[in-house]
Amino acid sequence: MKIKGFIVVVFALLLLHACKTIDSGKILTVKGQIQANKMGITLTHEHILVDFIGADSINEKRWDRSQVIRKVLPYLKRLRDLGCSTLIECTPAYLGRDPLLLRQLSDSSGLNIVTNTGYYGAGNNKYLPTFAYTETAEDLANRWIMESVEGINNTGIKPGFIKIGVGGDSLSGLHKKLVKAAALTHLATGLTIASHTGPAVLAFKEISILADEGVSPGAFIWVHAQNEKDPTQYIKAARMGVWISLDGISNDNLQDYVSSLKTMKANGLLGKVLLSHDAGWYKPGEPDGGTFRGYTVLFEKLIPLLSENNFSRKEIDQLLIENPARAFSVGVRKLKD
């Protein structure tokens, strides 16, 4: 009985701690700060507009905001109708990040939208500005911290997380520098680090660089974790505290998602998973912005499938509401905390 009582007390304390995190957390949207517990159902990795022209040629004159809004707004309104309240927009600077566009779309759709700071090194560094090659991690971090303090490019709009991207078979010196800059920015701002990563080998290298700077794995989102096909790697990372972002949901891969979620559930790690589509997006340079992939499969297909596979409403809410609120709450997470 004593042991049972002790377990109940520990469980209650853990629950209290978890509720406190979500109740006291703050999320930085393009319209300002909100309480994490007001975030509601959240898609944690989507795009509104992406321009792959490259860092040397990109500029905001390549798209007309009113045309983008005309194209994208119906997709965002549909999301609202499906019960979604918040969209985390993961397009980094030099790939089409446009905070003013996002704020207009947030106003018109009623969705909370969150933007980011940081640079994307994946794609053979095509989306890195030239100064990123020569400046130090401290210099890059200072640029990102300034965006967090003053807002992005005189818009007053602040980033709600750090988005970086790494690629290749191993981490290059340049990509290690991006990860270190993200760690320094996290320590100064409390913004969560989401890194376009893919396979586990890169994720664990990033986690170790963060650890060298004293940053907890709990501040790190392993983006595109679904590209790692060995689920034991998710378990290993999640047990360290890493957020596992399974963010490529489409009609073609629903069973893979159910299977990964079952594995995480069986290991008691559903509390570390984030779900999204990596969908969208308006493509400048293509007629009418090209083909746009909507953000609905999760709601229309995956949730019903999870219910059929014995996931409770509470577990689904954990995935769509509580986990995003905890993952994106602003707060410095040091290794020894």
Ligand SMILES: [Zn+2]
């Ligand atoms: Zn993406």
